[in-house]
Amino acid sequence: MTTTLHDGTPASAATPIRTNAIARAAQRLESAIQWSTELLAVCLMVAEVSLLLTNVVFRYALHDPLVWGDELASLLFIWLAMIGAVIALQRGEHMRLTTFVARMAPGARALCNTLTDVITVAFVLLLIGPAWEYAQEEWAITTPALGIPNTFRVMSIVVGAALMLAIAALRLTERAAPRDAAKSIAIVAGLAAVLYFARPLLAALGTFNLVLFLVIGVATLVAIGVPIMVAFGLSTLAYLASATQAPLLIVVSRMDEGMSGIILLAVPLFVLLGALIEAMGMARAMIRFLASLIGHVRGGLSYVLVGAMYLVSGISGSKVADMAAVAPALFPEMKNRGEDEGELVSMLAASGAMSETIPPSLVLITIGSVTGVSIAALFTGGFMPAVIGALAMVAVIFMKSRRQSLEGVRKATPKEIGRALTFALPAVILPFVIRAAVVEGVATATEVSAIGVAYTFIVGTLVYREFDWKRLYPILVEAASLSGAILIIIGCATAMAWALTQSGFSAHVAHLMTALGGGKTGFLIVSAIAFVLLGSFLEGIPAIVLFGPLLFPVARALGVHEVHYAMVVIFSMGLGLFAPPIGVGYYAACAIGKVDPDRAMKRIWPYLGALIVALVVIAAFPWLSIGFL
Template sequence: MILIALVILAAVLLLVLGFEMFLVLGVPALMIKEFFYGNLPDPVLAQKILGGINHTTLLAIPFFILAAELMGAGQIASRLTGLVKTMIGHLRGGMGYTTIGGSMAFGSVSGSAPATVAAMARMVYPELRKAGFSDRFSLGLIVSSAETALLIPPSITFIIYGWMTGTSVAKLFVGGLAVGLVLGVAFAVMAAIEARRSGVERAPRTSWRERLVAIRQSGWALGMPFIILGGIYSGYFTPTEAAAVSVIYAILVEGLVFRELTWRKLFDVTERAAISTAIIFILLAMGSLLSYFITLAQVPTAITNFLEAIHAGPVMFLLIVNVCFLIAGMFIDPNSALLILVPPLFPVAMALGIDPVHFGMVVTLNISIGMITPPFGLDIFVASSTLSKPVMTIISGLWPFIIANLIVLAIITYVPDISTFLPRLVFG
């Protein structure tokens, strides 16, 4: 218990003092080594840091990040959103549905919530306001809808969770599809209620001719999710191979078909993707070191013994997991929350008989909520920067969506079949 208290105290202190997250993860690990495992050779630390990120599954992360940057800078994202608008934009509140569907479509080829916010905000915000939605609701809907990018495959969060726990990434992708759709439906219900409350008018219905034209114009854009998801689910690609193919496809389509990708733009996009990748991998390296010491100190066993002492079963444990992740999501970035909390909690979940895919859905949905939760939700600041809107204005529009998220989280937590039905159906 002294070790647990030391780790928590050191991490909180560094976080409050404003240190970078890789230090918040790394310094407590080094303190544990120095004070409790001083005879451990220093080369072991280097082996754990480098070995922690030396995994083929993680190769998918830089590829998906680069693919997302390419699509956000080109035409693929806007054409996917345009197709969704053509199909459902005529419904009452149709622009709200378009925002949700467009975010899910972009998420299905990027796996990144911040990238989805940045790509979607400029496209749909003026249209939402023009349709009659309030400023606050429009901002809340844009930021919240981007959450689905962490649940609709290919999700970078699922890749990291699968790497940490040994869970099949393909099964996580399939399970995330169902959970993402449930969350999308919840947001659609909110959009429908707001449309009626605000008197949002119906847009003119597009003709079938216009829809066919939109399908033809977005054909190359539709090829991206078809290649990624179809390739993975058919077993033709691994997630890592699908990520590499998505980059090649995005470069060819944006450069040769849409002619949006210049050499200068390709350089800028690659630079941004490299920086994002470096940040994530530094966190993963430090997180793997902290995870090693957590396991060495038998922290999961201590947690299991505590739960047994208070006679807590799976229901109480999952409630504790939700509370821990929701609190962590308010203050630290999602990858850091994943790296800190999953190593001690996952073995306990397995000991209690919780399905690893179901646990992954609960964890990822919690992380999704953390992306939009004040005071430090990352997507809030991305939207503020993209649209030049005050942070407090965005936060005021998010509260109804946070409540909706918590309701969906409770359903996903205690109805595990939502998470596990499709993986069982697809993989047996």
């Protein structure tokens, strides 16, 4: 089985927790780290939201922007990213591929899980030294507005790496069998020795080292279940140390650059916004309104599922969160109407793939951050491709539901529809307000996410009144964890992308893509196939950070509009993300629906086939993506 964020299982969970005195002491220390980091993360989340809202008030209401506001927000942001990454490691919520590990025998699986922990220890050990050196160098640089050394910001990487080292080491102490730990340490030490003594030979291999370290190395680490951020970061560090003369602090500086973009501050805020929308009952209000409109027709609730995913998609920053908000509100009644559980999960997964381009998708924000494409243009261009995907889904649902029995289903009266609309209206308008504010330039993506959080909090507590205040602290921790897991991947992938670019790999890719023939059409076809495969393994954000800076310039050179290309790429990645047997989103949908993946697998193909047709239409008609720019 393939898992992604929120699998909730530590990497070494296959091995029972040991109960000797040393292990108990390790557990107490890990609990202390957990408590302190979670409290710090909550404080940082609250501070970021408060600071951004204050900036908005001063900029738009008082016309007196805080010149130091963005600077302080950026400083707090990278601390939030690193502390969130620490929490994600402790909770087992970093993106990782477990398809192959899950099929191993229990003994081999335990050894493999221990090996991933040792590899994580090796990565953070290699990272701490360059991070400390980089922090020292940054002392001479002071921030323009606050006038403080940049070291205060960069120390977040040092502290985060140290805490991750502690957690990974404690995990080994608590869970790893001594024999597995000894074998794993021997394997890692042996590989390190081989790389050290083989440096003269590796230096003579030239660009083949890219294939060895950044293709074979990354693929191997991902296949054995190493967190993707570790696979990217460790492979890049090993490449620079073994095959080049470049200092390792470059990796830290690239990580810093990748995680420090102020536009990425929208990531934790949109994650928090999505969690609040679900917790406040606003998502359920939207779904009830849609169900009152068309729930009485054949396939009505299936259409509601597609419509609900269109409304809530992109706001949370996590497809898992989107699906988790929709499924519990619809699945019980759909089962009562005789829908097969496998069919429901198939629709849910395909709807997740369909809605990948809907703003304010974090993939769109990431593309804008790493390629320089206008965020407003991407938000505008994302609507119609999703409409085409939704229509493809609707066509399949229509064909499948022609013989559905509606016995006992009652049509809602106009009064009931009006009452549902009145109740849902504050929730329904939020996604449109958020998207319109960014598209029309009223506020940046970061600012509007803070406004959305404040709006949701106020409306949820005053209008819907379903919020359990005990959930606030866990929601803030979860938002920090998910954000940290995403952002550190962006940081490590940025470092890896730098290595690929500096080595001339981008030039080779550009030459290869242009030499394939077929002009724009051939390039789009190859890109679509490549990103379907990448989406299966890497998900959208790491794939975009790695390959966006390489391929978008090629698209421009061939005359492909960058917004059109972005939509083709994102839709393709969505297909890969939710396509079995590898796609991580597919298994997340099965977990949410509590359905055996094998039961749903045979039913998802008509929906994915329809989405492939939609992808062809989106690629063939650029107007669908750029017609409203």
